[in-house]
Amino acid sequence: MLAAPLAPPRSVVVRTAYWARLLPLLAVLACVTRLPSFARPLWNPDEGYLAVQARMLAGGGRLYETVVDRKPPLVPWLYEGAFAVFGSGSLTSVRVLAVLAHLCTALLLASLARRRWGDTAGRTAGVLYLLVSVGLNPEDAQAATFEVFILPCTAAAMWCADRRRWGAAGAAVACAFLAKQTGGAVLLPVAWLLHRHGAPPGGALRLAAGTVLPVLCAALVTDPAGFVFWTVTGSGAYASFTGSELHVLVRALANTAILAAASAGLIPPVLRALRLARTGVPDLWLWLGASAVAVAVGFHFFGHYYLQLTPAIALLATAATQVLPRDRLTAAVRTTACCCALFLAWGLLAPRTDLGHVQRLAAAVGDRTAPDDRVLVWGMHPETYWLATRTPASRYLTAGLLTNYSGGRSGPQVGEKYAVQGAWPVFRAELAAHAPALVVDDSRGKPYAPDRVPSLRRLLTAGYQEVGEVDGAVLYARVAGE
Missing domain, CATH: 3.40.1010 (Cobalt-precorrin-4 Transmethylase; domain 1)
Incomplete structure (x- = not known):
């Protein structure tokens, strides 16, 4: 008689069942929270700029030569690829890519939280991120722009660093930088995790190589001198604070207040957990702090810059709920869901300006x-x-x-x-x-x-x-x- 096949280990079955239940939930939530993005042909000039760039590249233009912008090449290439497959007459294809970017971010955060605090924390982190990620002016939260594609890269960098995969963490940092320069800020918490794990032999070298080589390749594929000028050295006047102090200050306060309102269910548990001094997540605070510096760089404080804060906020709130009574978790999720519903209504009903x-x-x-x-x-x-x-x-x-x-x-x-x-x-x-x-x-x-x-x-x-x-x-x- 043939021997009966061995059953898969129980841990594999449990892990598979967990993601089989969570993935559809997060996928549906990602689609629902992005519904307003499909409600109009265009949300802001950044989408228009990228769409024009993609058409120029498809027509034979060369990035940083005959097609220029102060941004790295990853997102223009994404637009160009989507237009090549689905046509350039609509932004629907890149809006779908944006939904997938948010879903990937939620899944990575869920995996990070589950590894640290268990199954419930994994579900909480993924759900909270998707709920709070719409908490900005709709033209900032719903547009398929640079910051959206930073998010899965930064989350992947933290996920890889948490598992001591330093080369992959560096590559994810590079991808974040190539989506937008400020995405490179995630290198700070990644480097801290490297230090916390004792800087294993070769780890720093792998992290450095993973970070530098993709950026170097992108420069060589485009125009090296143009790449350096447009992404690093050529924006001094643009980053100046002079000439718009009051306007910029008002914008910074307004967008901070909007995101704070969207995070109204998350801020109280984080503050309470801080008072208890039991969170023990310095890498997440470094991630939030580095992202806050990235928001401030250039002194513009546009609303879409604040998207970079949302993954760290979601994870910090998840960490906080682990040391508080369970009813705090329920209240945080419920309040954040209500705020999300208000922002979705704003997105669907917002005037077209x-x-x-x-x-x-x-x-x-x-x-x-x-x-x-x-x-x-x-x-x-x-x-x-x-x-x-x-x-x-x-x-x-x-x-x-x-x-x-x-x-x-x-x-x-x-x-x-x-x-x-x-x-x-x-x-x-x-x-x-x-x-x-x-x-x-x-x-x-x-x-x-x-x-x-x-x-x-x-x-x-x-x-x-x-x-x-x-x-x-x-x-x-x-x-x-x-």
């Missing part, structure tokens, strides 16, 4: 140009190019790169001389080689208006005439023969 303007402007651009015409949109809404399906006349997709205007900055540090170094000679050469058929002045009274930018004013005076207006944006067509 500038989206309607940009859609009307894109329609006007489409009506006045042919599909192969180049267009220059002088403003802060690069999504106009994407909605109009027109090719930008320049690699500089916003006036911000040519004037240092960003996020409401006004005053002494906006103008041609504050542009990205070397941008204006390149910009003039581009317009001379391929003069745009239509120039759209979408400044609408902002500090970068053409009457404050002499080079642009001369261009319009010499070769263009006003042909229309859309919601205060002025359209200029090239004069025949120019």
